[in-house]
Amino acid sequence: MPSYTAPTRDLQFVLQDVLGVAEADIPGYADLDAQMTAAILEEAGKLAVEILAPLNAVGDVEGCTLENGVVRTPSGFRDAYQTMRQGGWMGLDADPEYGGQGMPYILNAAVGEMFISSNMAFNMYQGLTHGAYSAIHTHGSDGQKATYLPKMIDGEWSGTMNLTEPQCGTDLGLIRTRAEPQDGGSYRITGQKIWISAGEHDLSENIIHLVLARIPGGPDGVKGISLFIVPKFMVNGDGSLGDRNAVTCGGLESKMGIHGNATCVMHYDGATGFLIGEAHKGLRAMFTMMNEARIGVGLQGYSQGVVAYQNAAAFAKDRLQGRDVTGAKNPDGPADPIIVHPDVRRNLMHQKSFIEAARAFALWGAMLIDRSRRTGDADAEALVSLLTPVIKGFLTDKGFETTVLAQQTLGGSGFVRESGLEQFVRDARITMIYEGTNGVQALDLVGRKLGQDGGKAIRAFFELVKDFIKANDGDETLKRDFLDPLKAASKDLQAAAMYFVQAGMKNPQNALAGSYDFLHLFGHVCLGLMWARMAKVAQAGLAGGNGDAAFFKGKLATGRYYMARQLPMTATHLARIQSGAEPVMALEAEAF
């Protein structure tokens, strides 16, 4: 069985030393002093290790079952859910007005990494609830908020998001589910939704479905979509549960991974629903949740990489096979631990140098969300809006890759289910797909975000990189190992953006055919920036002489690997982008 260790030291490093949360001028951040974040991370880490991690394989093997409309979650999930509720973890960053703890989102994200690493399928139940909470909180009426939010924050009720239908995935304009007005101001919802995570289960008393549907007579396409609250059980005036609503689970999907989470076909057979916000403005309501939800999926991607890497490293230090080419390291044993072999170490360094920068990147994104929400800073909002598809797309692609690399470290053992590595691969795989496939993220980035406000956000990003380089280039070591490679990579990114402006003008396909590579190129520059920032802190820590020298040295060595061995990918991405649409589009559709 795989093991999991809570990386509290690394999380503290990012929160306190790199992002400096305690000193940030964001309302609520003053609470995040080192002692406080350490205590919360410690407590969450304990839960992750002791309660959630042991249920991860159980969830995978048992999966969920549907019988007579009732979905049962795997053994142990109900108890664990109650433990999480009692600990108040579900409302950590929720509005205190409705019973939440009102902590910054960044803390939720930091804690979330550990909950996801230890048990991604389990954590999705509360993750979906959080998404539904946010939609109601932002767009619901006061009455709706009072009715639903306290119990969702508490976890007594859970939530879902219902977008997809058989004929309608990315293209939400194709939604057919109907919402007919009925007496009393509510609507009759009729239609079928598929791939609804946590659509039905036995963890909570009630399930609050958020459903995209079409009010007859409204505009065609996405402009005619509205968002509805459809509770599984109707809620009486006093908050108690009333009749069962006409929404049922018609089936569970058999999936590659995340077996512990119920992926449901949902039938709405004239169910009663309540409009959230304005009619026909449902898409906008969904969109406001998306940055957060997509950053959450980015967290999932790299978090699976974290736990996979931990197990790969443990295996490599333990497994004896072959001898160090420079001389035996374990001369009294039958062979050396395989971590002595350069190619094994290359593999581990690839994993480690990604996950540590990914953590910093995701938490930086979370901090930008806090800044935008808590101070109304429009620049922060524009920047995080630009970075969101990168966090989602890059961290899930590379997070999945990391699980595959970790599995490879184990050789044949990695292919055997017992080791648990192959579950991380199967679970991580979905993160590249849901909440918008990574191809759709690339389209969002290049087709929408990049050019917004005349490219203001990307220019701000370039300024930010330039300023950091300029402010620190007096340090020769930092310059050579980190700033110069970052500068080169950033130049590649600028050249790619410039190509899109010029060649995309002639033919938009020139930009779209390079969108995926642009997302990756951007991701590498972001992680390069994170490493440069972490390296600066680590150097200062070493120079200060009163910190954990081995820890700081480790950061520098890991960062150097990233700059030397991962960042050069930007050149290949740029070359691909600059080859334009012709090689991509030349083949006739019939020839595929």
Place this chain on the structure above:
Amino acid sequence: MPSYTAPTRDLQFVLQDVLGVAEADIPGYADLDAQMTAAILEEAGKLAVEILAPLNAVGDVEGCTLENGVVRTPSGFRDAYQTMRQGGWMGLDADPEYGGQGMPYILNAAVGEMFISSNMAFNMYQGLTHGAYSAIHTHGSDGQKATYLPKMIDGEWSGTMNLTEPQCGTDLGLIRTRAEPQDGGSYRITGQKIWISAGEHDLSENIIHLVLARIPGGPDGVKGISLFIVPKFMVNGDGSLGDRNAVTCGGLESKMGIHGNATCVMHYDGATGFLIGEAHKGLRAMFTMMNEARIGVGLQGYSQGVVAYQNAAAFAKDRLQGRDVTGAKNPDGPADPIIVHPDVRRNLMHQKSFIEAARAFALWGAMLIDRSRRTGDADAEALVSLLTPVIKGFLTDKGFETTVLAQQTLGGSGFVRESGLEQFVRDARITMIYEGTNGVQALDLVGRKLGQDGGKAIRAFFELVKDFIKANDGDETLKRDFLDPLKAASKDLQAAAMYFVQAGMKNPQNALAGSYDFLHLFGHVCLGLMWARMAKVAQAGLAGGNGDAAFFKGKLATGRYYMARQLPMTATHLARIQSGAEPVMALEAEAF
């Protein structure tokens, strides 16, 4: 359920037009005229489509079961096995002296692609038998050959290879299984072997295990290993089956994929075994099989990519979502097929441009094996020996990547088991691991093959590339689209090899830390060469005007994609290699 179409036209193109088998000066190749290979490919394709493909999902869902020492294969496998036997497919390239058909190995490989694409787990039963056949055929005594080969060629008996033990994977020097001499010249074999593919099953009357074991008193390490034949049932003088031997299946592994193939723990409890070849020279006997076995795994890797791609392309032409940015292509429908979107097409082109060159590369490797075996050409042997780790490592890494890309094309449908895509991903994953992990392939390439005979083989490869470029650079289009990119990539490969010579001299870790990237860099140059050769043929075909113009145009467009979008990876691989061992080895082992 996924579909499979036999790519007979593409296989013919490679065999006849690109490799020119019918005109090759290799004994036996004169038989391979276009009509003959077409007929065999047609027949094998029919079997693959009609018999094997429908059993692929069955094998995955049912898996194998062990009860009272008996392993049952999935429903339908027994009948399919008999069909394959009756068709004579198991002995296609086997020695006619023992009942084989004596066809060149290249034909076996071409047919094998289709059998693997349609059902990899099933095909492994005969694949392992073929490996055991080769070992006995090359190293066995006349008596052993007469006893075992005819029934193995016929498929009445099957075979296995037993190398791995719990403490011993890559490092075969750690083998503990004992072989004690007993009266009559045989040995008592005692020990445990793990991960034995097809170690026990219900498809054949007898199973001939080839087992690596240690004769007491022999040298330590790999120099004291011998190879033994251990039949499941003893064979009487008249060829009939005698007593059950003391070899049993102690358990089946629960794996990520290839569920239809039984992966067994094998217990040898004083089983009777017969030495093959000389005592203590067992490793050499295993090595002679390895080129072929590793090329077989390379075939597996890209073949899973082939079937995955076919399903991705079909989905992309069928699924309606969104509109072409340059104007609706399906204006009367609710949306356009997703193949109109540049990023979907990029994904499909990435898959297609890989698999078609991979096919040419693997079959070229098979042709070199034929040349080396059938003409004794030492240069051909040296070249294929150099290319073998590339065929195995590169085609399986990229083959797996292709299945993941194909799964991505389907979005959420790709994650659902019903589509079958996720099975291709899970099945393809093992190819990167077994028959030597791809890290071990890289070690074999850089640590052993590259420097052999003063680098004679790699220099011959460079000559070959140079000669092809020189012979064709009068053609401006070919030069611009194919030869120039190939030249640049080949230069990167030369620079990498040069770096190894210089920096590896100072510290072998400088070479080993770059071995994996070198394998990939080499792989890209090989596929670039294959595309240049295919492009030349396609251009000639187009110019000739009497072929299938759409087919040739498709080849050129697909090849151009590879050169423009995949080949630039060589620069990144070179940059990584030239960064040396420092970034890889700097972190202390304890810090992982």
